[in-house]
Amino acid sequence: MPIDTVTIREPDYGPRERLYLRELVRGLLITSRHFFRNLFGERDLNSEVGERQGANLIATVSYPEERRAYPPGYRGMHRLVPREDGKPRCVACYMCATVCPAQCIYIEAGEYDQEGIEKYPTRFEIDELRCIVCGFCVEACPKDAIRMDTGTHSPAVLSRPLATFDKEALLKGPAVSHPTDAITYGKSRRGEPLKH
Amino acid sequence: MAEPNTATASPAPPPSTAAAPAGPSTSATTIAPAPEGFVNVVVDGKHAVVPQGVNLIEAARQVNVAIPYFCYHPKLSIAGQCRMCLVETSDARGRLVAGCQIRVKEGLQIFTKTDLVKDAQRASEEFHLVNHPVDCAICDQSGECKLQDYYVGYDAKPSRIATYKVNKPKRKIFGPLVVYDGERCILCTRCVRFMNEIAKEPQIAMVGRGDHSEIDTVPGGQLDSKYSGNTVDICPVGALLNRDFRFTSRVWYLENERTVCDACANGCNVGADVRADEVYRYLPKRNEEVNDVWLCDDGRVSYHRAMDGRVETARIGRGDAARFLSDEAAVQSTAEALKPLVGSSELAVLISKTLTTEEMLAAAVFARDVLGQKRIYSTGRPPGSGDDFLIRTDKNPNAPGLDLVAKALGLELIDADDPKNHAQHLVMFGAEMTGDLSARGQAMAQALKTLVVLGVQHTPITEAATHLLPLSTHLEQEGTFLNYYGRLQRFRQAIPQRFDSMPAWAWVTRLSKALGGQWLFESAAEAFGVLAAKSAPLGGKSLEALPDTGVVLEGLAPAEYPARAPRPAGTK
Numbered sequence: 001m002p003i004d005t006v007t008i009r010e011p012d013y014g015p016r017e018r019l020y021l022r023e024l025v026r027g028l029l030i031t032s033r034h035f036f037r038n039l040f041g042e043r044d045l046n047s048e049v050g051e052r053q054g055a056n057l058i059a060t061v062s063y064p065e066e067r068r069a070y071p072p073g074y075r076g077m078h079r080l081v082p083r084e085d086g087k088p089r090c091v092a093c094y095m096c097a098t099v100c101p102a103q104c105i106y107i108e109a110g111e112y113d114q115e116g117i118e119k120y121p122t123r124f125e126i127d128e129l130r131c132i133v134c135g136f137c138v139e140a141c142p143k144d145a146i147r148m149d150t151g152t153h154s155p156a157v158l159s160r161p162l163a164t165f166d167k168e169a170l171l172k173g174p175a176v177s178h179p180t181d182a183i184t185y186g187k188s189r190r191g192e193p194l195k196h
Numbered sequence: 197m198a199e200p201n202t203a204t205a206s207p208a209p210p211p212s213t214a215a216a217p218a219g220p221s222t223s224a225t226t227i228a229p230a231p232e233g234f235v236n237v238v239v240d241g242k243h244a245v246v247p248q249g250v251n252l253i254e255a256a257r258q259v260n261v262a263i264p265y266f267c268y269h270p271k272l273s274i275a276g277q278c279r280m281c282l283v284e285t286s287d288a289r290g291r292l293v294a295g296c297q298i299r300v301k302e303g304l305q306i307f308t309k310t311d312l313v314k315d316a317q318r319a320s321e322e323f324h325l326v327n328h329p330v331d332c333a334i335c336d337q338s339g340e341c342k343l344q345d346y347y348v349g350y351d352a353k354p355s356r357i358a359t360y361k362v363n364k365p366k367r368k369i370f371g372p373l374v375v376y377d378g379e380r381c382i383l384c385t386r387c388v389r390f391m392n393e394i395a396k397e398p399q400i401a402m403v404g405r406g407d408h409s410e411i412d413t414v415p416g417g418q419l420d421s422k423y424s425g426n427t428v429d430i431c432p433v434g435a436l437l438n439r440d441f442r443f444t445s446r447v448w449y450l451e452n453e454r455t456v457c458d459a460c461a462n463g464c465n466v467g468a469d470v471r472a473d474e475v476y477r478y479l480p481k482r483n484e485e486v487n488d489v490w491l492c493d494d495g496r497v498s499y500h501r502a503m504d505g506r507v508e509t510a511r512i513g514r515g516d517a518a519r520f521l522s523d524e525a526a527v528q529s530t531a532e533a534l535k536p537l538v539g540s541s542e543l544a545v546l547i548s549k550t551l552t553t554e555e556m557l558a559a560a561v562f563a564r565d566v567l568g569q570k571r572i573y574s575t576g577r578p579p580g581s582g583d584d585f586l587i588r589t590d591k592n593p594n595a596p597g598l599d600l601v602a603k604a605l606g607l608e609l610i611d612a613d614d615p616k617n618h619a620q621h622l623v624m625f626g627a628e629m630t631g632d633l634s635a636r637g638q639a640m641a642q643a644l645k646t647l648v649v650l651g652v653q654h655t656p657i658t659e660a661a662t663h664l665l666p667l668s669t670h671l672e673q674e675g676t677f678l679n680y681y682g683r684l685q686r687f688r689q690a691i692p693q694r695f696d697s698m699p700a701w702a703w704v705t706r707l708s709k710a711l712g713g714q715w716l717f718e719s720a721a722e723a724f725g726v727l728a729a730k731s732a733p734l735g736g737k738s739l740e741a742l743p744d745t746g747v748v749l750e751g752l753a754p755a756e757y758p759a760r761a762p763r764p765a766g767t768k
């Protein structure tokens with residue numbers, strides 16, 4: 001099979017570029033500007049630095065004592081959304097585990113005895129090391145039971161198993177309810193007790 | 197896709213020759229007259245020769261045209277309940293007929309893709325969904341649900357239902373194996389017809405009128421037939437669900453591996469649904485000469501034998517002296533214990549009727565040629581209740597297999613319960629006992645000087661063993677079972693060998709090596725080959741060449757079959 005070849009020539013640099021002196025000075029000027037700004041405490045007013053402590057006004061963010069806030073819509077650590085009664089909204093339908101391209105969600109399902117909700121997760125684990133933070137699980141969930149709205153990234157850990165978060169660790173954050181949640185066994189869709 | 201086969205009926209009709217048919221031709225091309233017992237039909241322009249008397253659904257199936265249906269089932273009576281199968285025919289263009297009820301006739305044209313039919317299919321699907329909860333997210337049927345599939349295939353429109361849906365009982369326990377969800381039920385009555393016509397135990401019925409209709413058990417009773425699990429299989433939606441399987445896995449994770457049920461002598465063909473090397477359920481596989489398309493409830497849950505209570509590692513010594521060993525160390529220690537017993541009349545070898553034929557052969561040659569025995573003892577599960585349909589009283593899957601092996605090797609076969617048996621040392625292939633496993637049997641087992649047991653699950657016998665070796669189930673190996681009427685059925689390995697277990701032929705190979713014997717089996721096929729060379733009924737068959745549905749061996753058939761039991765074609 002013939003292969004098309006393209007010859008790429010290096011661009012012609014003039015003597016000014018070849019000397020490199022001008023760029024060197026420009027770089028040093030930027031460094032010095034920040035140095036003097038920090039030295040005299042002039043703060044960069046545009047940066048949204050969270051948790052800034054004391055009267056520190058220097059422009060450099062001293063991570064991790066100081067953190068910049070993540071932009072809205074940032075896909076952070078997962079959480080399992082609780083119902084008003086504190087139990088997970090999750091019904092263990094495995095949609096998230098099925099769609100997950102990294103196959104990092106592990107679920108085992110159980111059955112409530114009395115409640116209108118039949119199925120719930122007895123185990124729900126996410127391996128945050130394997131997670132590629134695609135957000136497909138959030139999209140796939142029919143119950144709005146898993147969200148990535150915690151605004152934090154998954155923490156650094158000292159050993160791999162510690163990066164697998166279980167149901168108890170994931171179940172956090174504000175409770176969420178939807179109008180259709182009222183539909184439970186024994187009640188009609190209007191929330192009235194059933195006649196038969 | 198290749199050209200659809202236009203002549204799939206058997207016996208195959210003769211290829212259309214020059215002979216032009218007399219009478220009016222139904223299509224532009226000339227069609228040869230169908231052979232005796234067959235008729236010509238045209239489905240969506242495709243010519244088919246189909247047996248007389250089949251319905252339009254089956255006729256269309258022969259040329260790969262799918263007519264959707266819920267309530268029709270090839271093994272049950274016709275109910276005409278769901279109206280999903282409506283099609284047009286040349287007899288009355290512009291009118292719809294039920295494809296499940298109408299039979300073919302010579303020259304009939306069937307139209308399944310006209311606008312009228314498509315409208316009817318969409319309307320039917322929409323009607324079925326009027327009160328349907330569509331809780332697929334928690335419905336075990338999801339992924340193998342006709343309502344789901346047909347929605348995608350024939351409707352695929354957003355719901356137009358603006359009112360509240362009718363509420364019905366959810367999660368109603370019908371019986372030990374079956375739970376019912378009234379909201380998901382499409383009232384096709386397949387389950388009712390199955391219980392009436394096949395199980396012949398009318399335990400459920402349709403009650404109520406209109407959209408308050410539901411299926412219920414008869415007052416004061418429950419769905420506790422030994423065949424109740426089949427209602428779950430034939431329920432086209434998630435209304436009847438298997439309580440044993442419920443919520444354990446989504447069906448799209450499972451892979452179906454063909455195997456044979458080992459819970460009784462019938463040898464029903466099943467598919468083991470496997471995920472991550474574990475079996476989650478058995479589903480029946482069609483074999484009209486063994487189990488048709490059905491399965492009994494005990495068989496359905498019998499896969500638990502491979503999953504629960506397993507002997508996991510080899511153990512030497514009983515009680516406080518017990519030590520757990522690696523396979524190699526256990527083989528060495530067992531061989532040392534057996535060495536002084538070679539040829540002794542104090543030693544007896546028991547072989548369970550639950551083993552595969554290949555395992556039996558290996559165990560028997562080990563007893564004869566390595567341990568120098570002239571007779572072997574048969575053991576197995578005690579007999580239980582049976583009926584005239586699928587369930588046999590003999591709860592062992594391979595009793596005729598042991599007879600075959602003993603005959604082929606010229607060994608005397610004696611029942612282990614025989615009072616002649618006063619051995620001080622026992623080697624047991626399989627930890628089942630026909631006699632009672634109660635205190636008496638246990639005390640006897642404890643009194644034995646040497647008790648070598650190859651066992652699958654923990655039993656009082658394995659507790660008493662001085663040398664315990666973990667044995668694989670039939671799911672973990674290739675092999676054959678010989679069912680009660682002499683059908684040799686081959687099965688393949690469905691899951692890897694669990695824990696430290698091995699098939700009996702693999703243990704025999706190791707023990708034999710350690711004792712200086714010459715019987716070394718690398719595979720089940722090798723053991724089968726040894727047996728086939730010695731046994732007349734097997735007549736030089738090979739394991740690889742056995743068909744999936746099995747072969748019937750000559751001269752083993754019973755004088756009389758149970759009244760309703762499926763049997764080989766041509767037998768009475």
Ligand code: SF4
Nearest residue numbers: 100131132134135137
């Ligand atoms: S974000 Fe993506 S990779 Fe991570 S758990 Fe969800 S689906 Fe899986």
Ligand code: SF4
Nearest residue numbers: 090091093094096141
């Ligand atoms: S998709 Fe949602 S409801 Fe389903 S298992 Fe995942 S978190 Fe639970």
Ligand code: SF4
Nearest residue numbers: 331332335338341434
């Ligand atoms: S029966 Fe079918 S359509 Fe109905 S909830 Fe179950 S899977 Fe969904």
Ligand code: SF4
Nearest residue numbers: 381382384385387431
């Ligand atoms: S329970 Fe299933 S099989 Fe029985 S009528 Fe309802 S949908 Fe049909």
Ligand code: FES
Nearest residue numbers: 265267278279296
């Ligand atoms: S399949 Fe024909 S009416 Fe149901």
